[in-house]
Amino acid sequence: MKKNKNTLKExxxxxxxxxxxxxxxxxxxxxxxxxxxxxxxxxxxVLFSEKGLGDFFQSVYAGALGSERKFWLLLQNxxxxxxxxxxxxxxxxxxxxxxxxxxxxxxxxxxxxACMFYLGGKVPDSIIILLxxxxxxxxxxxxxTIPAIxxxxxNTNESLFTLMMxxxxxxxVSLCITIWVKSGxxxxxxxxxxxxxxxxxxxxxxxxxFVVITVLMYIYLRFxxxxxxxxxxxxxxNTAKYVGIKVxxxxxxxxxxxxxxxxIVGFVLAGSIxxxxxxxxxxxxxxxxxxxxxxxxxxxxxxxxTSFFIxxxxxxxxxxxxxxxxxxxxxxxxxxxIVYFAIIVCPFFINYKLVFRKHEKEEIKK
Amino acid sequence: MTVxxxxxxxxxxxxxxxxxxxxxxxxxxxxxxxxxxxIMCTGTVGGCLFVSLYMGSLEATDSPSxxxxxLSSLFGAFLFASLTGLIYAVMTITFRCNQNVTGLxxxxxxxxxxxxxxxxYVDKSGFSVAxxxxxxxxxxxxxxxxxVKVLFGHGFYVYFAVVIALxxxxxxxxxxxxxxxxxxxxxxxxxxxxxxxxxxxxxxxxLLGSGIAGFGGVFYIMDYVKGSWENASTIEAFxxxxxxxxxxxxxxxxxxxxxxxxxxxxxxxxxxxxxISSSGREVLxxxxxxxxxxVLIITSxxxxxxxxxxxxxxxxxFREER
Numbered sequence: 001m002k003k004n005k006n007t008l009k010e011x012x013x014x015x016x017x018x019x020x021x022x023x024x025x026x027x028x029x030x031x032x033x034x035x036x037x038x039x040x041x042x043x044x045x046v047l048f049s050e051k052g053l054g055d056f057f058q059s060v061y062a063g064a065l066g067s068e069r070k071f072w073l074l075l076q077n078x079x080x081x082x083x084x085x086x087x088x089x090x091x092x093x094x095x096x097x098x099x100x101x102x103x104x105x106x107x108x109x110x111x112x113x114a115c116m117f118y119l120g121g122k123v124p125d126s127i128i129i130l131l132x133x134x135x136x137x138x139x140x141x142x143x144x145t146i147p148a149i150x151x152x153x154x155n156t157n158e159s160l161f162t163l164m165m166x167x168x169x170x171x172x173v174s175l176c177i178t179i180w181v182k183s184g185x186x187x188x189x190x191x192x193x194x195x196x197x198x199x200x201x202x203x204x205x206x207x208x209x210f211v212v213i214t215v216l217m218y219i220y221l222r223f224x225x226x227x228x229x230x231x232x233x234x235x236x237x238n239t240a241k242y243v244g245i246k247v248x249x250x251x252x253x254x255x256x257x258x259x260x261x262x263x264i265v266g267f268v269l270a271g272s273i274x275x276x277x278x279x280x281x282x283x284x285x286x287x288x289x290x291x292x293x294x295x296x297x298x299x300x301x302x303x304x305x306t307s308f309f310i311x312x313x314x315x316x317x318x319x320x321x322x323x324x325x326x327x328x329x330x331x332x333x334x335x336x337x338i339v340y341f342a343i344i345v346c347p348f349f350i351n352y353k354l355v356f357r358k359h360e361k362e363e364i365k366k
Numbered sequence: 367m368t369v370x371x372x373x374x375x376x377x378x379x380x381x382x383x384x385x386x387x388x389x390x391x392x393x394x395x396x397x398x399x400x401x402x403x404x405i406m407c408t409g410t411v412g413g414c415l416f417v418s419l420y421m422g423s424l425e426a427t428d429s430p431s432x433x434x435x436x437l438s439s440l441f442g443a444f445l446f447a448s449l450t451g452l453i454y455a456v457m458t459i460t461f462r463c464n465q466n467v468t469g470l471x472x473x474x475x476x477x478x479x480x481x482x483x484x485x486x487y488v489d490k491s492g493f494s495v496a497x498x499x500x501x502x503x504x505x506x507x508x509x510x511x512x513x514v515k516v517l518f519g520h521g522f523y524v525y526f527a528v529v530i531a532l533x534x535x536x537x538x539x540x541x542x543x544x545x546x547x548x549x550x551x552x553x554x555x556x557x558x559x560x561x562x563x564x565x566x567x568x569x570x571x572x573l574l575g576s577g578i579a580g581f582g583g584v585f586y587i588m589d590y591v592k593g594s595w596e597n598a599s600t601i602e603a604f605x606x607x608x609x610x611x612x613x614x615x616x617x618x619x620x621x622x623x624x625x626x627x628x629x630x631x632x633x634x635x636x637x638x639x640x641x642i643s644s645s646g647r648e649v650l651x652x653x654x655x656x657x658x659x660x661v662l663i664i665t666s667x668x669x670x671x672x673x674x675x676x677x678x679x680x681x682x683x684f685r686e687e688r
Binding site: 015016017048097099150154155156157159160161163164165167168171172174175178179184287290291294326328330331332333334335336337338340341344345347348351352 | 398400453457461462463464466467468470471472474475476477478479480481482485486487598603606609610613644645648649651652655656658659662663666667669675684686687
């Protein structure tokens with residue numbers, strides 16, 4: 001066969017869309033990605049220290065599950081992250097890019113702390129806790145609804161709006177701290193009033209609460225009319241309009257719910273766990289929650305697994321830092337980042353396949 | 367007082383200007399890069415690393431040269447920032463990953479990497495000397511009157527940022543390359559049909575944009591704070607502000623020069639005016655964000671065609687898809 005120089009050469013590799021993929025392959029792709037990501041981060045940690053790769057995985061395990069306290073802490077952190085992700089889930093399902101989870105949790109937290117600060121000692125604790133719950137939910141809901149209204153009315157870019165709301169929430173927190181803390185130290189001492197009583201042990205309450213919310217959210221999205229409307233709006237706004245769904249109403253209503261759940265997370269953080277507040281009280285869960293939601297492909301039940309996995313890694317990295325004697329905690333951000341990269345590319349290998357150029361000989365045979 | 371205020375406003379504005387122009391370039395190619403805060407961080411560590419390597423290579427008696435310091439910081443920042451941008455580019459262009467999620471992961475990764483390397487692995491001993499040299503202004507401006515000082519009393523980076531912004535504006539509005547790039551951002555399939563090499567344009571835009579954004583961080587460390595290091599989160603916050611600034615300036619690099627100085631003034635106002643109460647200061651600190659939101663709302667309400675984001679922003683492009 002004569003080769004014509006003018007004809008285009010078939011590229012070495014091209015990308016073709018897949019029709020279907022077996023579930024086994026799907027799981028395999030994710031497994032390879034997770035193991036690969038962890039191996040890569042392990043190698044990086046080894047590169048910067050004198051320990052071995054075995055020590056890395058051992059420390060991750062020890063850090064996450066090493067003692068009973070760590071085990072409970074792992075569950076509690078998972079629950080909080082799961083709660084924040086549940087807040088983000090309905091919005092994302094609607095393709096509303098809510099990057100403001102941090103801010104929504106933080107204002108919820110702030111509202112609860114404000115109740116504790118102003119009413120503590122003056123009113124019985126039970127009333128304070130009730131008020132804390134109501135104000136937290138309201139604060140979170142308001143914080144999320146403001147961008148939603150503008151998105152619904154004027155199609156204002158929601159990702160940047162919510163992002164800016166994070167910084168305003170942080171500003172409000174620092175403002176309140178400067179007003180409340182007269183010494184000027186900028187640190188609010190834990191408040192003894194309005195603490196939510198423990199059930200069983202001090203870790204159990206958030207765990208139960210957020211598992212219940214997860215189940216409710218699953219039912220809401222799967223079986224209710226609202227859940228159906230959310231998924232139609234997420235698939236195509238035009239289709240939604242065509243079948244008579246009021247898109248504006250759905251956006252505002254969903255963000256109201258979303259913010260309310262974020263407010264509950266703030267309420268638990270303030271009332272049950274920290275009893276105080278700082279600008280970083282939300283612990284970046286608003287962003288991590290996006291990962292949890294995305295990795296689970298918007299499935300609330302899989303989100304239990306993904307939030308557990310991410311918390312497992314970040315808790316484990318605390319131990320790695322100690323055994324590898326890294327003097328700062330940023331190594332865990334590097335590792336978490338790499339694991340994210342590995343998992344984010346998975347949908348590509350599920351939706352597309354790579355077709356390599358066949359050898360010339362085969363083509364001649366044809 | 368006013369002089370220091372204006373000088374600092376321009377300096378902070380310069381950090382934002384680098385980030386804003388970089389982000390504008392990637393957004394014109396249809397990619398919303400939320401990794402810019404992380405990329406500005408890695409740019410910082412790259413620039414600092416090369417400066418420390420250069421400072422380390424000097425004999426004790428040598429005095430470091432201005433041109434070498436500028437070049438090494440520029441080169442290091444561009445290299446590291448565009449390498450981080452490359453991760454984003456490969457993931458979003460070739461692997462068609464979700465841009466928001468990828469960007470957030472880049473920011474988390476970049477912040478961690480920068481904090482990690484800067485804290486323990488970059489030799490910061492020569493930085494105060496290097497910082498003084500890099501921030502040097504033209505000799506006549508140093509002891510001149512206030513107006514000249516505000517206009518000409520800055521280091522090289524401040525003017526470099528303005529030049530980059532003007533060149534970018536020129537390329538966008540006056541050249542075929544700019545037209546093609548804008549076409550990609552507005553409607554990728556149409557640009558493809560026009561015969562534009564989509565992949566090549568997108569890669570170059572993201573690498574270039576990331577590299578430019580990287581200058582912002584190194585300018586902050588080497589010029590503005592003269593070689594001292596706090597943490598990566600400060601630079602990350604500048605990165606988020608730059609992304610907001612892109613909207614504030616309606617995706618126009620020439621407007622972004624003024625916009626970034628205005629943002630710089632708002633940002634610095636909280637620190638410069640010593641006579642206000644500490645709670646008043648906290649309120650002032652929120653101002654840039656509140657104003658960004660207002661601008662966001664106003665531009666979306668006006669709904670003018672030329673003030674809208676690129677239409678294909680955030681969408682992955684696969685030729686075979688309809």
